[in-house]
Amino acid sequence: MTPELEGSLHRAKDLIAAGKFNDADELLGPLKSENPLSQDIARLWCSLAMRTDRVAEVPVYATTIYEHVQGDFYKAHWAHVLGTASFILLDLPVSQAHFTTALNHLMALAKSGKIPPQKEKDKQLRTEVNVFASGEAEKLLWVTCAQLAQLNIPAFPFAGTLLGLVRNGCLLDFDKDIDIAVRMESWNACCAALEQAGWTKVPMRIEYANYRDYVHPELGITLDVCGLQDRGKQIVGGFALPGYPDDYQRVSVFPKFDLIQRDTEYGTVWFPRQPEKILRAFYGDWRTPNPNWDTVVSALNLGNFTLLVRCYAYHRLIQHWLLGNLAKAWCYAHQIALKDPDDVFVLRSRQWLERAMVRLNREMPVWPKNQVQKRIYTRMVADLFHEGHINFLRAARALGTHLTVCVVSDERVLENKGKLPVMKQAERAVVVAACKYVDAVMTETPPGVTPEYMLRNGFDIYTFACASERERQEKYKLCHMLSAEMIQELSYTPGISTSDLVLRIQEGAGRKHTDEKS
Template sequence: MSFDQQLQDAITLFQQQNYDAAEERFTTLATSYPDQGICQLYLAQLGILKGNGSNHIESLNTLLNLLPALSDGHHILGQCYLQSGKLPDAARSFYQALMAKWSGEQPINSVETKHRTPKPKAINFDSDMALQLLWQVLAQFYAAGIYAFPTAGTLLGLERSGALLPNDKDIDIGVDWIQMSQAIQLLESNGWVEFSRSYNLINPRCFRHSSGLIVDLCGYGTNEATGEAISGLWMKEVPFDWNRITYFPAISLLSKVSPAGPIYYLTSPESILESLYGPNWKQEDPYFDTIVCAYNLKGLSWLHRCYAYSRLYEHWRNSNIEPCKRILDSLTTKLPQDIFLKKLANHISSINNPKISERKKRVLALGYFDLFHIGHLNYLRYAKSKGEQLIVGVAPDSFSLLSKGYGPIQTEIERKTLIENLAEVDDAQLVLVRMDDTENAATWIKSLDIDTVVCGEEWQGSSRWKKLETILNSMQITVLYAPKTQEISTTILKKRMHQNYYESMHTPKPDH
């Protein structure tokens, strides 16, 4: 049986959520075909599902060193770091997933289209049954002396219409953080089972009823310095300020009669809802992402970044444009200096907007851009002046190794990251084809929808570019040559560095 056939069989098991059998198949394939990165991606996801994603961090880093543009690989690595509590590394990986997707390079197309983790089986959310269960659980908590109350989306539905939100999928119950263990024991004694390890969080804790209904048990504590109530998404064994922390007015409860008996309810539910959803909380907003955009978040913690970048990536990957816009609005407000996020926001906003999406003249600039200097900047500014959108092709390390026998001082990822964060640049891509492979190079340039290519004047008249210019002109692509900035180049910088090093090593040091 061919690799593709074996792979498809393993994928089918994975999609059917037959995880043990799928893991066995992928492990066998990874051993027999060690160069097939797709197997590593599936195995990492299986590890995440079983709670041991940390075991796959090293192998994913190795894979991404070889395939840095594999956006889903960065996203899965971020999930592994997140599960391990390495939140700065997780946020960085999720951000790199966005940048890799932005670049548009997907060396392993089958990975990008097939490897996604199956969504949990959809629960048929019966609002009436869920509401009855909510009153029942709250009454049980009340009888046990546990201060528990409807919160978040459940409270929102009750205050808007006296019912649960029609598109809800779980019920949200707030509980005094000091009584969290007692509340968990009561749920478990009534047959509730912890669901998906509560997504590796200590707050909220997620439990599943025999009917399939999920309850999120959200702990509320008190900020002793301000008297505010605090809640949010908290992880174990990370610095507390790394967590996603939400701040509320002080919690006050009253007794209220429900269909199942007396329960606790918020004295001022409106103030709690306004703090979380904003002043227009009574109006329906299907694209409001509470996890990322809640009004009562302060700053942008590491866990908040992880959720924001990860959810943005998932929405973008699934072409959910409106949620992308809302998340990007929140991120660009909190991170106004982040040029990449601004560019991404502009790009997302242009999708399905004919007025914004009108054809713009696209210019391509090419180079290594090693040890970036003023000559590079002048070249890119000249190129940008010849059109409206500047796309920069960054030559990969492998091209230098092949032509020169050594690599650039800066890696391709370092060089590309620097370039795509310049205000003049609209997009940056790693070059896929060497320019001396003229036919394929022209085809690659054409695939980028380029109108004009701008080269350095040192290439004008070379046999390579004479041939390439002829082919590109036949494709209605213009080739221009930018003037060279005198007395500066990467070679000159290297010579300066060598000279400075030599002098520092051979200049006598004064005695003290």
């Protein structure tokens, strides 16, 4: 490649990145005519065409390049380009066929002991503030939701935005966009209001009827708007393509949920009354972070693993494999296999990726178990932590997959037992947190255990142990509103208690003190 041609391609790449598509086309068009079989020119031209209304021209051109190039890596790349173009054109069967061809080339490459070189991320010096970590994006979220609420449009935080607010108390600092949802009866009004407020609609390669992207012109923050529809006892979202068959849809199903109004410093907004219901349906164990989560593929509430979702997942799998990011490619292969265990191409792809990572001594990714967990909740004093406490916590943890312990306050102990514990609450909490059977410790909870509290925290079972009938009656009073299946009483370890330890300490200290005097 001559320096002049290389410079032209760099300028074209910068123009595409800046969204100056007409200028890029004026530069690439003559180069394409002069060098019709140049892969470097073809890559940029196809990338440009798939961002404009010329995507229909890609398949013929990319097919010519595919037939011309040699080697499985280049064949896989151009099969991927063909699959992507067909996907945008909504020719999904053809898209799947091209993606399958790309996978076959990549597996052949792996079989020969080769992998694509891993491309490092561009190291650009960025001085701008992360607007998600700084709070700027969250401020924009609440301002936008408050503006919509004033117009009687009940838009509310959704998906990853809702996850961050509920799990972390703020937006996820690694997030890339703000997600809000609105019922379809308010869809048109919501989109019109956003544009009136200054949000700019982003052209999408596929125009879905219930999903739209906007960008804030000043902050550059992307806003994803999801339309939801009530269907009896369920609420349905996803990607809708009216007029296309079921295999062209992406349907996500949520249990029925209500909205409430919440005051913020930027105005009153709408928010899910029980956000945990949405998060549990979407993520399963939403409290466990999963850095490899992909909203389109990973969601547990997919109605069906349709051809639309499969083609998207294939696209991402192949894309990461071509970039040499084997761990990320493996994660997509694994997710597809979870949805369709009979997908032979994906199963074989995952095996070849594993072989390559083992050979290169790369760390194997671990996919978190994102199925719904059975979360156990209990309250205890845990003063002078002893064997009985350990036995109880071991048995409590065995009831499910996650154990949360509330270490009650000193004041509550004084109120119930008429005396303060030997150890302060902070000291007791540290000891309980160090127990291997405990996943989380809380220090501030209401005295009673209600169904609302259990649901809000995702707890499935409340458990306790009783040393006497009086204590049993008192503990059942605290949870009398729970259903029987949510309550589990465990056996009390006889022969040891904190009171016994206190007496032993007092007696032992006295004898030791007497011996020392004599």
